[in-house]
Amino acid sequence: xxxxxxxxxxxxxxxxxxxxxxxxxxxxxxxxxxxxxxxxxxxxxxxxxxxxxxxxxxxxxxxxxxxxxxxxxxxxxxxxxxxxxxxxxxxxxxxxxxxxxxxxxxxxxxxxxxxxxxxxxxxxxxxxxxxxxxxxxxxxxxxxxxxxxxxxxxxxxxxxxxxxxxxxxxxxxxxxxxxxxxxxxxxxxxxxxxxxxxxxxxxxxxxxxxxxxxxxxxxxxxxxxxxxxxxxxxxxxxxxxxxxxxxxxxxxxxxxxxxxxxxx
Amino acid sequence: xxxxxxxxxxxxxxxxxxxxxxxxxxxxxxxxxxxxxxxxxxxxxxxxxxxxxxxxxxxxxxxxxxxxxxxxxxxxxxxxxxxxxxxxxxxxxxxxxxxxxxxxxxxxxxxxxxxxxxxxxxxxxxxx
Numbered sequence: 001x002x003x004x005x006x007x008x009x010x011x012x013x014x015x016x017x018x019x020x021x022x023x024x025x026x027x028x029x030x031x032x033x034x035x036x037x038x039x040x041x042x043x044x045x046x047x048x049x050x051x052x053x054x055x056x057x058x059x060x061x062x063x064x065x066x067x068x069x070x071x072x073x074x075x076x077x078x079x080x081x082x083x084x085x086x087x088x089x090x091x092x093x094x095x096x097x098x099x100x101x102x103x104x105x106x107x108x109x110x111x112x113x114x115x116x117x118x119x120x121x122x123x124x125x126x127x128x129x130x131x132x133x134x135x136x137x138x139x140x141x142x143x144x145x146x147x148x149x150x151x152x153x154x155x156x157x158x159x160x161x162x163x164x165x166x167x168x169x170x171x172x173x174x175x176x177x178x179x180x181x182x183x184x185x186x187x188x189x190x191x192x193x194x195x196x197x198x199x200x201x202x203x204x205x206x207x208x209x210x211x212x213x214x215x216x217x218x219x220x221x222x223x224x225x226x227x228x229x230x231x232x233x234x235x236x237x238x239x240x241x242x243x244x245x246x247x248x249x250x251x252x253x254x255x256x257x258x259x260x261x262x263x264x
Numbered sequence: 265x266x267x268x269x270x271x272x273x274x275x276x277x278x279x280x281x282x283x284x285x286x287x288x289x290x291x292x293x294x295x296x297x298x299x300x301x302x303x304x305x306x307x308x309x310x311x312x313x314x315x316x317x318x319x320x321x322x323x324x325x326x327x328x329x330x331x332x333x334x335x336x337x338x339x340x341x342x343x344x345x346x347x348x349x350x351x352x353x354x355x356x357x358x359x360x361x362x363x364x365x366x367x368x369x370x371x372x373x374x375x376x377x378x379x380x381x382x383x384x385x386x387x388x389x390x391x392x
Contacts, residue, residue: 024270026268026269026270031270032270032272082281082282106272107274109269109270109271109272110269110270110271111268111269117269155363177274177278177279177285177288180278181274181278223288223292224288224352224356225284225285225288226284226288226352226355227282227284227285227288229355230284237355239352239355240355240356240358243352243355243356243357244356244357244358246356247356247357
């Protein structure tokens with residue numbers, strides 16, 4: 001890579017597609033640039049396969065995150081031609097004849113090349129308490145070992161299953177203009193996870209989560225653009241979760257206004 | 265961390281970048297026209313309350329090209345407002361009847377039926 005962060009590296013292939021990849025290094029005080037790489041276009045190759053080809057054959061200095069290659073780990077999210085996508089589930093030949101733009105996920109600071117800094121989300125996620133909260137410790141034995149299970153019917157499982165499919169890939173944050181414009185917004189995936197535990201029959205923490213999400217940076221920051229749901233590779237529907245939360249928050253407000261303290 | 269990361273600024277024109285963003289911003293804008301029709305209706309009611317002359321003054325004003333133009337544009341936005349909000353309602357309301365989730369198309373259709381009933385009632389009220 002040269003000083004201006006632009007350039008071109010060509011592999012010796014017959015049928016190829018150009019990948020226009022964002023490059024940025026933290027040790028250079030220059031804005032991100034792009035670099036073109038010609039990679040073989042094979043029918044079964046994903047954008048991630050193209051990036052791995054670049055890394056293995058053309059340019060070892062390219063940095064990007066990936067792990068499972070099968071849409072489970074949620075590490076390989078990037079903006080492909082401007083759309084947040086899992087690169088392991090996005091095929092190169094859908095972008096023929098190219099060039100296909102590969103950029104780091106939008107709305108996050110770039111750490112290097114295609115790697116983004118997720119510190120903000122890691123700080124926000126625990127605020128919605130995405131774990132099972134119980135009032136009682138009934139299933140804990142005297143030695144604090146779990147000696148029982150919370151049973152659940154298939155219907156009770158279905159109530160939250162959709163929201164439990166989240167793989168924290170951050171595509172919804174990259175798609176959300178509210179998060180882009182107001183980074184204090186707690187964001188789609190965190191709220192969908194709060195809903196996942198609220199809807200869980202074993203959980204009793206809805207009240208605690210509502211206290212966090214009822215704030216302006218919580219559900220009310222959302223203006224229902226709906227793009228989070230459209231880009232979600234796991235069909236979690238964060239937009240739906242947020243609107244249902246708003247409904248719940250509004251009902252709580254009305255109850256607080258109308259009912260005597262004891263009945264709330 | 266901040267000195268070792270690069271923050272990309274958001275363009276003022278982000279909402280022109282994608283069709284879905286554009287429709288969203290237009291849907292937000294449509295609220296202004298909803299407000300306008302409320303004001304228009306209140307002006308009409310006030311004119312009716314003030315008697316015949318005021319009512320005819322209102323009709324003359326409402327007949328002017330500018331007001332007609334605003335109302336035509338406004339009506340287009342009201343249609344957009346109605347269609348888009350009806351479309352996203354099933355996402356916000358997870359309705360269940362006898363324990364079974366109501367399919368999204370049924371929720372949307374229900375709203376159009378409601379709109380038709382209210383429209384028919386007002387039509388009957390005004391034209392009887």
